[in-house]
Amino acid sequence: MEIKTYLNEQKLAVDGALKKYMLEAEEENGLFSAHIEAMRYSLFAGGKRIRPILCLAAGAAVGQRPSPDADLLSIACALECIHTYSLIHDDLPSMDNDDLRRGKPTNHKLYGEAGAILAGDGLLTWAFDLLSNSEVSGLQPETRLVIINLIARAAGSLGMVGGQLLDISNENKEFPFETLCAIHRSKTGALITAAILAGGIAAGADQAQQDALRRYGEQVGLAFQIVDDLLNATSTTAQLGKAAGSDASRGKATYPAFFGIEATRQKAATAVEEAECALNIFDAKADPLRAIARYVLTRSH
Amino acid sequence: MEIKTYLNEQKLAVDGALKKYMLEAEEENGLFSAHIEAMRYSLFAGGKRIRPILCLAAGAAVGQRPSPDADLLSIACALECIHTYSLIHDDLPSMDNDDLRRGKPTNHKLYGEAGAILAGDGLLTWAFDLLSNSEVSGLQPETRLVIINLIARAAGSLGMVGGQLLDISNENKEFPFETLCAIHRSKTGALITAAILAGGIAAGADQAQQDALRRYGEQVGLAFQIVDDLLNATSTTAQLGKAAGSDASRGKATYPAFFGIEATRQKAATAVEEAECALNIFDAKADPLRAIARYVLTRSH
Numbered sequence: 001m002e003i004k005t006y007l008n009e010q011k012l013a014v015d016g017a018l019k020k021y022m023l024e025a026e027e028e029n030g031l032f033s034a035h036i037e038a039m040r041y042s043l044f045a046g047g048k049r050i051r052p053i054l055c056l057a058a059g060a061a062v063g064q065r066p067s068p069d070a071d072l073l074s075i076a077c078a079l080e081c082i083h084t085y086s087l088i089h090d091d092l093p094s095m096d097n098d099d100l101r102r103g104k105p106t107n108h109k110l111y112g113e114a115g116a117i118l119a120g121d122g123l124l125t126w127a128f129d130l131l132s133n134s135e136v137s138g139l140q141p142e143t144r145l146v147i148i149n150l151i152a153r154a155a156g157s158l159g160m161v162g163g164q165l166l167d168i169s170n171e172n173k174e175f176p177f178e179t180l181c182a183i184h185r186s187k188t189g190a191l192i193t194a195a196i197l198a199g200g201i202a203a204g205a206d207q208a209q210q211d212a213l214r215r216y217g218e219q220v221g222l223a224f225q226i227v228d229d230l231l232n233a234t235s236t237t238a239q240l241g242k243a244a245g246s247d248a249s250r251g252k253a254t255y256p257a258f259f260g261i262e263a264t265r266q267k268a269a270t271a272v273e274e275a276e277c278a279l280n281i282f283d284a285k286a287d288p289l290r291a292i293a294r295y296v297l298t299r300s301h
Numbered sequence: 302m303e304i305k306t307y308l309n310e311q312k313l314a315v316d317g318a319l320k321k322y323m324l325e326a327e328e329e330n331g332l333f334s335a336h337i338e339a340m341r342y343s344l345f346a347g348g349k350r351i352r353p354i355l356c357l358a359a360g361a362a363v364g365q366r367p368s369p370d371a372d373l374l375s376i377a378c379a380l381e382c383i384h385t386y387s388l389i390h391d392d393l394p395s396m397d398n399d400d401l402r403r404g405k406p407t408n409h410k411l412y413g414e415a416g417a418i419l420a421g422d423g424l425l426t427w428a429f430d431l432l433s434n435s436e437v438s439g440l441q442p443e444t445r446l447v448i449i450n451l452i453a454r455a456a457g458s459l460g461m462v463g464g465q466l467l468d469i470s471n472e473n474k475e476f477p478f479e480t481l482c483a484i485h486r487s488k489t490g491a492l493i494t495a496a497i498l499a500g501g502i503a504a505g506a507d508q509a510q511q512d513a514l515r516r517y518g519e520q521v522g523l524a525f526q527i528v529d530d531l532l533n534a535t536s537t538t539a540q541l542g543k544a545a546g547s548d549a550s551r552g553k554a555t556y557p558a559f560f561g562i563e564a565t566r567q568k569a570a571t572a573v574e575e576a577e578c579a580l581n582i583f584d585a586k587a588d589p590l591r592a593i594a595r596y597v598l599t600r601s602h
Contacts, residue, residue: 031483032463034470039458089422094414113395117418118466121390124422125457128429132449141442148433148449156426157340162333165419169335182332 003291007053010068014052014080017073018043021130038111038119039126042084046102051083051195052076054220054292058199058213061279061286072202074136075147078127079195082155085123086164086191088116095168098246128152139202147198154194163187172251180253184225185218192224193217196289212278216289219275223296226268229254231299234261272297304592308354311369315353315381318374319344322431339412339420340427343385347403352384352496353377355521355593359500359514362580362587373503375437376448379428380496383456386424387465387492389417396469399547429453440503448499455495464488473552481554485526486519493525494518497590513579517590520576524597527569530555532600535562573598 022040052073059072068076091098091106092113098106108116130136131148139147153159163186170179196217200210232247233256247254255264275293279286323341353374360373369377392399392407393414399407409417431437432449440448454460464487471480497518501511533548534557548555556565576594580587 031467031487032458035458035463035466089418092415092418094418114393114469115466117390117393117395118462120422121425122458122462124425125453125462129450129453129457132446132453134446134450141446145433145435145442145445149430149435152426152430152433156430157336157423158333161419161423161426162336165336165416166332168415186332 003295006288006291007048007295010053010056011049013056013068013073014049014076015044017068017070018077018080021074021077021136035115035118035122038107038115039122041110042088042101042107042119043081043123045104047080047084049076049080050224050292051079051192054192054217054289055079055195055199057286057288057292058196058205059203061213061282061289062200062203062205062209063283063285071137071139072199074130074133075151075198075202076195078130078151079191079198081123081127081130082151082160082191085120085127086155086160088120088123090164092116095164096246096250124155143201147201150194150198150201151191154190159186159190159194160188163190167252170253175253177258180255180258183253184222188225188228189218189221192221196220208281212281215278216275216293219271219278220293220296223268223271223275223293226255226264226271227296227299229256230261230264230268268297304596307589307592308349308596311354311357312350314357314369314374315350315377316345318369318371319378319381322375322378322437336416336419336423339408339416340423342411343389343402343408343420344382344424346405348381348385350377350381351525351593352380352493355493355518355590356380356496356500356503358587358589358593359497359506360504362514362583362590363501363504363506363510364584364586372438372440373500375431375434376452376499376503377496379431379452380492380499382424382428382431383452383461383492386421386428387456387461389421389424391465393417396465397547397551425456444502448502451495451499451502452492455491460487460491460495461489464491468553471554476554478559481556481559484554485523489526489529490519490522493522497521509582513582516579517576517594520572520579521594521597524569524572524576524594527556527565527572528597528600530557531562531565531569569598 022036022043053076055076056068056072087101088107090096091101092108099109100106107119111119128148131144131151137144155161163183166179167183167187170183193214196213197210200213205213229247232245233254248257255267259267272293276290279289282289323337323344354377356377357369357373388402389408391397392402393409400410401407407417408420412420429449432445432452438445456462464484467480468484468488471484494515497514498511501514506514530548533546534555549558556568560568573594577591580590
């Protein structure tokens with residue numbers, strides 16, 4: 001399979017679903033159009049849709065549903081809303097203070113700090129609206145509650161939100177490698193793993209399949225973050241679409257800071273191998289997951 | 302019934318449940334203790350627990366469950382988390398820039414802006430964790446999904462979050478009374494109504510009961526907000542525990558600004574009468590709801 005074609009097709013499906021849901025929300029009330037516009041801006045600012053695509057690919061690997069189907073897409077869209085909200089809040093002046101994201105002005109540069117905080121709050125809340133909306137998902141209520149809880153847990157205080165505080169409160173500090181692992185695991189890894197597991201559970205994964213998907217998710221999430229560290233250290237701002245070299249200038253600990261560039265590349269490759277290994281119990285329907293793992297290694301932004 | 306005793310008993314039940322759930326979250330991981338501490342600070346900074354108590358009282362009015370029971374309490378706690386997150390974000394320098402809340406320093410004064418934004422994000426996400434957690438609620442999955450969706454809708458972009466943007470973006474502007482109504486309805490009214498309806502639905506309310514509870518909620522929410530406007534205009538900072546007179550100094554439109562103090566008092570009284578009227582189909586089990594409506598008129602902070 002051609003991974004770039006696959007990623008592009010899935011991204012189009014996710015974008016289409018997001019637009020459809022967003023339009024429906026927008027039509028409900030013109031009073032809040034400025035707020036919806038701020039949410040829409042970041043949601044359609046060129047994201048790669050990695051988390052939603054991993055969710056869809058995990059559903060396809062379990063294989064009991066055609067991909068992408070409407071139930072999986074609604075979960076995929078909710079995941080992208082949560083990811084987008086986290087980027088908007090991370091970019092704020094009081095956090096990473098970034099002016100550029102995906103080559104465009106960050107949300108607060110256009111809508112002000114208050115507008116950006118509320119756009120993030122709106123996207124986070126909307127994610128749970130989508131996940132609990134019986135008009136957009138025909139999945140069994142029990143299954144949907146499991147998925148909502150999984151995603152809330154991963155996005156919350158012991159996952160992504162806690163990881164972000166851990167990250168910014170350790171800037172310009174010496175800390176052990178274990179702390180870097182904890183930051184990566186909570187800030188990035190938790191939601192990526194939840195995305196994959198949610199797709200699998202929605203498609204009816206049994207316990208062995210769920211365990212395999214969780215191991216795959218942990219390793220792919222790790223590889224993804226290591227490559228992010230590498231790109232930040234070795235790319236230009238034009239290539240990245242966001243400030244390059246910002247980790248070093250902010251005194252953030254990263255894999256390259258601990259191990260150097262070459263050993264870091266090797267660690268990313270090892271994580272991808274372990275991710276592929278975790279998929280051994282799956283047949284060819286997991287090929288998209290396998291291809292995504294290898295793609296993570298080669299991405300340039 | 303003695304309303305103050307009732308409110309105090311219910312508040313103790315809510316506080317106890319919040320402490321129990323919070324402790325469980327805290328024990329899971331020491332890494333995030335600074336973050337959990339910031340969440341805990343605002344959650345236990347002396348809130349009156351009006352939304353959770355309304356939720357419990359609505360459940361009791363429908364009367365199919367003893368009050369307060371564990372399932373209703375978990376919803377009540379989630380509502381308080383959402384309310385608390387909204388206060389933390391509203392108080393931020395880029396929003397209302399308030400230093401005092403309930404007589405204590407606001408969250409960002411103690412934990413910094415980034416810490417406060419993340420404490421809010423954590424509380425909002427945790428609310429949905431609680432609502433979807435099968436270990437804390439034995440309600441039917443279908444019912445829980447309806448309640449999650451109802452609360453997400455009320456707290457989100459067409460409700461509380463959208464209302465906050467509408468509020469701050471209309472500061473120092475002339476606008477019609479209809480806009481003030483829209484701000485009150487979305488920013489405050491939506492979550493109060495959702496709290497009442499959620500309690501009723503959890504207790505098995507039929508459609509007529511739900512309609513009555515919604516009407517009650519809309520009127521009580523309105524009365525609550527009108528009295529808030531009145532207190533802001535007529536109290537001292539020491540009485541309120543937050544900056545008095547801040548509405549006028551920020552150029553916020555309020556009921557007293559449109560109608561003067563006396564006519565505003567009358568409008569609050571009318572809303573309370575209509576709230577009581579909406580409860581006509583209920584028997585004495587709705588007395589706490591009736592008493593709360595009357596109490597809203599007389600509260601001093």
